Amino acid sequence: MIAGAHPRTEPFPAGPSPFIPVPLTQGGEGRRAFRGAAPCSGLVPEDRRFPRRPGEFRFPLAPPPPPPAFLRPAPGSRLPVPCPLPRAPGSRFPAPGSRLPAPGSLLPAPCSRLPAPCSRLPAPGSLLPAPGSLLPAPGSGPGDAAALLPGVTGPPARGPRSAALRQRPPPAPAPGQHRGRGADVRLFSAVRRAGAKGTRGNPDVRKKFLTVRVAKHWRRLPREVMDVPSLETFQVRLDRCAGRIPEAEAVLDLLEKCPEHQKKGGFPVIVFEGLDATGKTTVTQAVKDTLNGVLLRSPPACISQWRTVFDDEPTLVKRAFYAAGNYILASEIAKASTQAPVIVDRYWHSTAAYTIATETSGEVQDLPPVQDEVYQWPEDLLKPDLVLLLTVDPDERVRRLQHRGLQKTKEEAELEANNLFRQRVEESYRRMVNPACQEVDASPSKEEVLKTVLQLIKKHCAF
Numbered sequence: 008m009i010a011g012a013h014p015r016t017e018p019f020p021a022g023p024s025p026f027i028p029v030p031l032t033q034g035g036e037g038r039r040a041f042r043g044a045a046p047c048s049g050l051v052p053e054d055r056r057f058p059r060r061p062g063e064f065r066f067p068l069a070p071p072p073p074p075p076a077f078l079r080p081a082p083g084s085r086l087p088v089p090c091p092l093p094r095a096p097g098s099r100f101p102a103p104g105s106r107l108p109a110p111g112s113l114l115p116a117p118c119s120r121l122p123a124p125c126s127r128l129p130a131p132g133s134l135l136p137a138p139g140s141l142l143p144a145p146g147s148g149p150g151d152a153a154a155l156l157p158g159v160t161g162p163p164a165r166g167p168r169s170a171a172l173r174q175r176p177p178p179a180p181a182p183g184q185h186r187g188r189g190a191d192v193r194l195f196s197a198v199r200r201a202g203a204k205g206t207r208g209n210p211d212v213r214k215k216f217l218t219v220r221v222a223k224h225w226r227r228l229p230r231e232v233m234d235v236p237s238l239e240t241f242q243v244r245l246d247r248c249a250g251r252i253p254e255a256e257a258v259l260d261l262l263e264k265c266p267e268h269q270k271k272g273g274f275p276v277i278v279f280e281g282l283d284a285t286g287k288t289t290v291t292q293a294v295k296d297t298l299n300g301v302l303l304r305s306p307p308a309c310i311s312q313w314r315t316v317f318d319d320e321p322t323l324v325k326r327a328f329y330a331a332g333n334y335i336l337a338s339e340i341a342k343a344s345t346q347a348p349v350i351v352d353r354y355w356h357s358t359a360a361y362t363i364a365t366e367t368s369g370e371v372q373d374l375p376p377v378q379d380e381v382y383q384w385p386e387d388l389l390k391p392d393l394v395l396l397l398t399v400d401p402d403e404r405v406r407r408l409q410h411r412g413l414q415k416t417k418e419e420a421e422l423e424a425n426n427l428f429r430q431r432v433e434e435s436y437r438r439m440v441n442p443a444c445q446e447v448d449a450s451p452s453k454e455e456v457l458k459t460v461l462q463l464i465k466k467h468c469a470f
């Protein structure tokens with residue numbers, strides 16, 4: 008049975024009658040206690056359970072499987088000299104300006120961000136820079152150099168799933184939508200249109216225009232962030248880093264147990280979103296009690312123990328973890344919503360809003376424009392009936408954070424210190440569509456906020 012789900016034998020509503028608010032609890036502690044919670048033992052196989060603190064464990068419990076035969080060196084052949092890429096002094100990255108080895112050559116010994124020895128460099132034309140091209144200086148782009156190195160955007164690391172993922176054709180674009188690398192396609196079609204109108208017959212102008220537009224776009228959002236989000240995209244991303252992060256393999260195992268294209272049951276699914284300390288824990292608990300519903304959270308309990316591992320990873324890996332959590336959560340929602348109303352504390356909008364805000368800089372005007380594809384809900388992820396965005400006056404939010412008294416995460420500290428980051432997250436939430444968020448001013452008292460929320464639920468959800 009789903010963690011936290013109420014077993015039900017009779018149709019809703021049973022228990023306390025809906026819309027009669029129950030007394031409000033303090034809130035806050037419950038949700039936070041989830042960071043590092045024990046895994047759902049039923050879902051995680053015995054040999055895949057990890058200790059609570061990530062620092063206790065950094066290597067797979069079992070020795071890694073041998074590389075597939077086609078990657079093993081021929082008998083009698085000499086192993087390559089480890090780490091042929093020159094390193095910048097004191098850095099894990101190759102020195103800026105160093106050249107990549109030829110395709111098919113053997114890669115260096117493991118050095119945290121590089122793949123296991125014996126894996127092969129991808130062929131030219133893949134997402135990696137062409138062989139012989141100059142490597143960017145570490146930290147030079149929004150995704151930083153790590154995002155360009157294998158293990159993050161390189162080929163899937165290993166395993167039969169990797170092979171299956173590689174063989175599968177890329178997902179077909181939705182009607183009217185560009186294929187996977189939408190950012191490029193859109194960017195270049197925009198340039199071509201502008202070129203046709205304003206630069207016809209003047210190739211020099213076109214050249215300059217192209218350079219400026221492309222550079223500007225890449226400083227804002229790396230292409231991978233713009234990829235059309237789907238379960239497969241995130242599986243591939245996790246698979247690529249599974250060689251060095253065993254927890255990624257465990258997440259993939261859980262994902263494989265979730266049926267694809269989950270369908271909602273007959274009861275409403277209501278999601279609560281917002282910055283930290285806006286009152287999500289408090290209000291979700293109260294709504295759950297009032298409606299006699301089921302309360303679920305993202306990331307779900309069975310993977311939340313690995314949050315600290317992924318929170319320290321580059322954005323693309325971190326977000327693939329949270330996105331995978333949303334797909335696992337979807338299967339919990341699908342099941343629970345056949346039994347009772349489902350209240351969800353964070354879901355896809357959180358993953359998207361924090362990704363967009365992290366990968367951009369500057370003011371809200373610098374975010375991708377309203378109606379951009381990045382604000383769309385993934386086609387293959389179960390949709391809720393209603394998404395409520397709790398917003399609170401910034402000073403009040405700081406007071407609540409202090410009152411909560413828990414240690415701040417790195418991201419929460421950044422939210423507090425960096426006004427622009429906070430504004431970008433909130434504005435990204437507001438720009439999400441299909442479904443869009445209904446904004447709720449959560450600054451008033453807990454009782455008033457609950458009343459407003461229950462009215463909105465009554466208005467938008469069929470009971």
Ligand SMILES: Nc1ncnc2c1ncn2[C@@H]1O[C@H](COP(=O)(O)OP(=O)(O)OP(=O)(O)O)[C@@H](O)[C@H]1O
Nearest residue numbers: 033034035283284285286287288289407411452453
């Ligand atoms: N309407 C309200 N008025 C005053 N205080 C509130 C209100 N709602 C919540 N609080 C208090 O603010 C603090 C943060 O609330 P809560 O934990 O519910 O927020 P949250 O959005 O779940 O935070 P996080 O995302 O960090 O888990 C708690 O101490 C809680 O008691």
Ligand SMILES: Nc1ccn([C@@H]2O[C@H](COP(=O)(O)O)[C@@H](O)[C@H]2O)c(=O)n1
Nearest residue numbers: 283305306329353354355357358361418
């Ligand atoms: N669906 C989700 C859920 C969470 N995140 C990330 O976690 C942070 C908030 O976690 P709390 O437990 O403090 O609420 C949030 O800032 C996101 O970075 C996510 O990306 N997607």
